[in-house]
Amino acid sequence: MKRVQFSSASLPYLYLLPQLAIIVIFFYWPSVQAIQSSFYLEDPFGFSSTFVGLDNYTDVLESSSYAEIARFTVVFTLLVTFLSLSLALLFAVKADAVLKGSSSYKTLLMWVYAVAPPVAGLMGVMFFDMHIGPFLKFADAVGWDFRIGLDYFDTAFAMVVISVWKQIPYNFIFFLSGLQAIPKSLREAGAIDCRSGFRRFWTITLPLLAPTAFFLLIINMTYALFDTFGIVDVVVKDKAANNPITLVYKVYMDGFRGGDIGGSSAQSVILMAVVFVLTIFQFRFIERRVHYN
Amino acid sequence: MATITLDKVRKVYAGTMEAVKGVSIDIADGEFIVLVGPSGCGKSTLLRMIAGLEEITTGEVKIGERVVNKIDPADRDIAMVFQNYALYPHMTVYNNLAYGLKNRGMPKAEIDKRVKEAARILEIDDYLDRKPRALSGGQRQRVAMGRAIVREPATFLFDEPLSNLDAKLRVQMRVEIKRLQRELGTTSVYVTHDQLEAMTLADRLVVLNKGNIEQIGAPIEVYDRPASTFVASFIGSPAMNLLDVTSDDAGLKLVTGTGLAGAASGLDRGRYTLGVRPEHLEIADGAASGEGLSLEVTVNVLEPVGAESFVYASFADGGPQIVVRVSSHARHQPGEKLYLKAMPQNVHFFDADTGKRID
Numbered sequence: 001m002k003r004v005q006f007s008s009a010s011l012p013y014l015y016l017l018p019q020l021a022i023i024v025i026f027f028y029w030p031s032v033q034a035i036q037s038s039f040y041l042e043d044p045f046g047f048s049s050t051f052v053g054l055d056n057y058t059d060v061l062e063s064s065s066y067a068e069i070a071r072f073t074v075v076f077t078l079l080v081t082f083l084s085l086s087l088a089l090l091f092a093v094k095a096d097a098v099l100k101g102s103s104s105y106k107t108l109l110m111w112v113y114a115v116a117p118p119v120a121g122l123m124g125v126m127f128f129d130m131h132i133g134p135f136l137k138f139a140d141a142v143g144w145d146f147r148i149g150l151d152y153f154d155t156a157f158a159m160v161v162i163s164v165w166k167q168i169p170y171n172f173i174f175f176l177s178g179l180q181a182i183p184k185s186l187r188e189a190g191a192i193d194c195r196s197g198f199r200r201f202w203t204i205t206l207p208l209l210a211p212t213a214f215f216l217l218i219i220n221m222t223y224a225l226f227d228t229f230g231i232v233d234v235v236v237k238d239k240a241a242n243n244p245i246t247l248v249y250k251v252y253m254d255g256f257r258g259g260d261i262g263g264s265s266a267q268s269v270i271l272m273a274v275v276f277v278l279t280i281f282q283f284r285f286i287e288r289r290v291h292y293n
Numbered sequence: 294m295a296t297i298t299l300d301k302v303r304k305v306y307a308g309t310m311e312a313v314k315g316v317s318i319d320i321a322d323g324e325f326i327v328l329v330g331p332s333g334c335g336k337s338t339l340l341r342m343i344a345g346l347e348e349i350t351t352g353e354v355k356i357g358e359r360v361v362n363k364i365d366p367a368d369r370d371i372a373m374v375f376q377n378y379a380l381y382p383h384m385t386v387y388n389n390l391a392y393g394l395k396n397r398g399m400p401k402a403e404i405d406k407r408v409k410e411a412a413r414i415l416e417i418d419d420y421l422d423r424k425p426r427a428l429s430g431g432q433r434q435r436v437a438m439g440r441a442i443v444r445e446p447a448t449f450l451f452d453e454p455l456s457n458l459d460a461k462l463r464v465q466m467r468v469e470i471k472r473l474q475r476e477l478g479t480t481s482v483y484v485t486h487d488q489l490e491a492m493t494l495a496d497r498l499v500v501l502n503k504g505n506i507e508q509i510g511a512p513i514e515v516y517d518r519p520a521s522t523f524v525a526s527f528i529g530s531p532a533m534n535l536l537d538v539t540s541d542d543a544g545l546k547l548v549t550g551t552g553l554a555g556a557a558s559g560l561d562r563g564r565y566t567l568g569v570r571p572e573h574l575e576i577a578d579g580a581a582s583g584e585g586l587s588l589e590v591t592v593n594v595l596e597p598v599g600a601e602s603f604v605y606a607s608f609a610d611g612g613p614q615i616v617v618r619v620s621s622h623a624r625h626q627p628g629e630k631l632y633l634k635a636m637p638q639n640v641h642f643f644d645a646d647t648g649k650r651i652d
């Protein structure tokens with residue numbers, strides 16, 4: 001790491017100021033607001049609010065629909081994280097074997113990531129669309145009466161597939177550059193020490209990829225928990241009814257559609273706490289096992 | 294323990310770039326062979342084909358009685374030491390040494406015995422629990438050596454293993470590698486671009502140039518009778534003086550015109566390259582006398598290096614500059630005229646066109 005010596009002690013803080021301002025205005029300030037309003041019962045038009053203590057929290061935690069959505073969110077997050085990480089790793093390993101050091105291919109693959117995110121959600125929904133979606137023909141062929149937006153499982157299936165699909169290029173790029181950063185001589189030493197390529201992958205390649213994988217694990221869980229909001233929204237089209245939704249989407253539904261600011265705030269505070277605990281857990285228990293060079 | 298036989302081994306990269314052009318060598322059991330040549334001459338490629346890390350385009354590599362062209366690196370019974378050591382960064386030193394043995398299904402007790410023994414020989418016992426990043430360059434080099442010797446392979450392959458060390462450590466490790474190889478008696482192929490390393494380590498040298506073998510022989514043979522101008526200028530430091538000369542009825546003269554007394558009996562008329570090492574030129578009292586080569590030069594500069602000094606001098610008509618080794622006490626001034634002599638057995642002639650030695 002390069003060390004830079006600043007001439008004045010306050011200069012570095014000045015440089016940090018814009019970033020800090022953004023964090024304070026768009027993160028800390030709303031968080032404080034959310035914590036505050038989670039203790040109040042507010043009428044939908046925002047004219048009056050009454051302090052209700054922890055009532056909003058107990059209401060949320062005792063609600064059976066909340067428990068149901070929480071369960072789905074856990075399953076959804078685990079599935080999306082696991083599938084997008086493992087598929088991306090699989091693709092990266094295959095690609096790495098082909099494009100040893102050929103950087104033009106790498107640049108080409110970067111484009112996938114640059115293009116995919118903004119259009120992915122919409123393309124995914126069109127893929128599963130009941131009228132024009134190509135997936136329907138395939139489902140038909142295997143005798144699957146696929147009904148996105150109507151059937152709970154089918155909708156969940158589409159949500160997982162689209163979310164995984166959208167995240168793969170991102171993970172892929174990181175895994176691929178991680179793989180390409182492993183020195184050639186190290187792989188060769190491995191080839192002399194161990195005949196089985198499979199075993200080499202587990203004992204050399206994967207441990208060396210661990211920092212990348214750990215970073216992606218955090219990114220992907222955050223993605224599955226929060227950033228999939230847009231995908232959930234496009235898939236359920238505001239009609240949550242019987243459809244699976246995630247906790248973040250429920251915050252939005254209750255707060256902006258249902259007008260229950262207090263309850264919705266309590267839910268976001270709970271989510272913040274979950275992320276906080278998750279992050280601490282990841283750093284304490286997983287990062288320790290990760291080798292940093 | 295094994296012999297290694299290379300039979301017309303060729304390597305063509307990407308369909309066009311011929312890095313190794315039909316090399317044949319017979320390496321005896323227990324022999325220490327050094328592949329030496331300038332950067333890019335194909336040394337590493339040749340070594341890596343023996344290791345199985347590079348496909349052999351045509352030709353045959355045999356280790357022992359077995360043709361290994363299609364055999365996995367792990368099954369060739371070789372161990373390799375890399376220039377950057379290629380230690381597994383996520384494993385302790387102990388596990389770096391043990392890894393290749395574990396994968397071969399060796400019992401734990403035997404692994405432990407071998408690792409401890411290798412660590413003792415290489416004096417790395419104190420670092421067995423450390424990760425490579427917590428070691429100095431010299432210690433990493435020892436671990437890399439250790440990883441090779443615990444395997445007790447038929448063959449050691451070294452690819453410039455000392456290039457990343459500082460000069461002092463390099464000399465120390467060079468001596469140690471030689472001693473280890475003697476003790477273990479393991480057939481070794483060692484790649485280096487450093488002619489001094491090559492001379493000191495090798496039982497036999499293989500001098501490579503642009504993918505071809507220029508000469509194979511014991512270091513002293515190669516030094517005494519270089520097979521070509523390429524070998525003459527590559528082996529020995531400072532390099533052999535090479536002068537373009539013509540031979541006719543009047544005798545020998547530089548192409549620039551200066552006549553050279555003595556030497557060259559029995560050469561046909563024509564152009565030649567004359568070679569004489571700096572250490573074989575002696576300062577004479579006066580102009581040409583007796584047999585051997587005599588030269589008359591003017592001192593340009595005196596370069597003391599401690600144990601000896603080198604005089605850089607040129608001929609009256611300009612021409613090429615030549616180097617002469619003199620005693621460290623010699624005091625020669627720029628502009629001073631010197632008479633030089635070389636014994637006939639120390640004067641080499643090469644074909645002016647092909648560069649091949651003429652006897």
Ligand SMILES: Nc1ncnc2c1ncn2[C@@H]1O[C@H](COP(=O)(O)OP(=O)(O)O)[C@@H](O)[C@H]1O
Pocket residue numbers: 306307310312330331332333334335336337338339
């Ligand atoms: N993977 C490769 N693809 C194409 N050319 C290569 C490759 N590896 C080496 N070469 C070329 O082959 C020649 C010999 O390389 P190398 O054996 O590494 O030389 P040395 O070890 O003697 O310095 C060089 O010209 C080098 O550029």
Ligand SMILES: [Mg+2]
Pocket residue numbers: 336337338
């Ligand atoms: Mg090389």
